[in-house]
Amino acid sequence: MWIVHQRMAELWVLNRRRPLTNEEMTEMSHCLEANVQRAWEIAKLKNLSLLASMTGDVEWQHELCAKLDRLTG
Structure with missing residues (x-):
C-alpha cells in the first residue's frame, strides 16, 4: 500500500470518531x-x-x- 493511501485511511478512521483538526484536514x-x-x-x-x-x-x-512498473511497484 502506498504510504499516502495508508495515511488517508488513518485520517478517515479518525474522522469517524471525531472531527479532524485543521492540520489533519x-x-x-x-x-x-x-x-x-x-x-x-x-x-x-x-x-x-x-x-x-x-x-x-x-x-x-x-x-x-517500465515506468508503470516503477510507479505501481
Whole structure:
C-alpha cells in the first residue's frame, strides 16, 4: 500500500470518531492531491502504452511499461 493511501485511511478512521483538526484536514487535502496526480500519471502511461501498442512501437511500449512498473511497484 502506498504510504499516502495508508495515511488517508488513518485520517478517515479518525474522522469517524471525531472531527479532524485543521492540520489533519490540510494533510488529507495533500494526500488527496497526491493521489489524484498519481492516478492521472498512471492513466496517462496506460493510454500511451496502448498507443504504442497500436502503432507497433515495441521499444516505446517497453519504456512506458517500465515506468508503470516503477510507479505501481
